[in-house]
Amino acid sequence: MRVAILGILAIAGTAAAQAPADPDTGVMLREHRAHTRAIALGLLAEARGSDPVRALGRRITRDAMLADEQLSALARQLGLVSFDGPPSPDQVVEDRIARDVIAGLARLSGIDFDRAVLASLGLAIDRELAWIESVRRGPHDPPVLAYLGSLRPMLARERAEAGWLARQRRSAR
Numbered sequence: 001m002r003v004a005i006l007g008i009l010a011i012a013g014t015a016a017a018q019a020p021a022d023p024d025t026g027v028m029l030r031e032h033r034a035h036t037r038a039i040a041l042g043l044l045a046e047a048r049g050s051d052p053v054r055a056l057g058r059r060i061t062r063d064a065m066l067a068d069e070q071l072s073a074l075a076r077q078l079g080l081v082s083f084d085g086p087p088s089p090d091q092v093v094e095d096r097i098a099r100d101v102i103a104g105l106a107r108l109s110g111i112d113f114d115r116a117v118l119a120s121l122g123l124a125i126d127r128e129l130a131w132i133e134s135v136r137r138g139p140h141d142p143p144v145l146a147y148l149g150s151l152r153p154m155l156a157r158e159r160a161e162a163g164w165l166a167r168q169r170r171s172a173r
Contacts, residue, residue: 038064
């Protein structure tokens with residue numbers, strides 16, 4: 001499973017164009033990569049977690065895959081982006097960090113794994129929500145902003161569940 005997850009991240013490493021020409025393209029490329037990282041973390045949670053963590057991992061994986069399908073359809077509709085090409089330097093760093101986090105999580109088991117993966121998911125979701133909020137202030141096409149806005153309830157739900165599970169795991173021994 002760890003090899004499959006790292007493989008997803010390696011594929012993501014080739015899935016963004018260098019220096020996008022317009023802000024919407026940059027937003028869509030960054031969001032595609034965020035979905036890819038969410039899928040990798042969700043798969044790991046599904047493979048290694050306790051039953052409630054596995055269920056959350058399944059939901060995150062399913063939600064991120066659906067969100068990425070919707071993003072791809074929007075990109076095609078707007079004629080903005082192909083997810084092929086070399087990653088930008090920032091994306092290389094983000095992917096390296098994600099691979100390191102997943103490698104560290106893969107060495108854990110039991111309650112230690114649950115606690116660490118829930119913390120990682122919580123941080124990733126918080127970061128994504130903050131990024132979406134910051135992008136909403138920029139000059140973007142209404143369909144791109146609507147897409148990003150549609151992600152907020154899903155992410156908020158996942159964040160609430162991850163937080164609740166993390167509180168439960170903190171009290172567990």
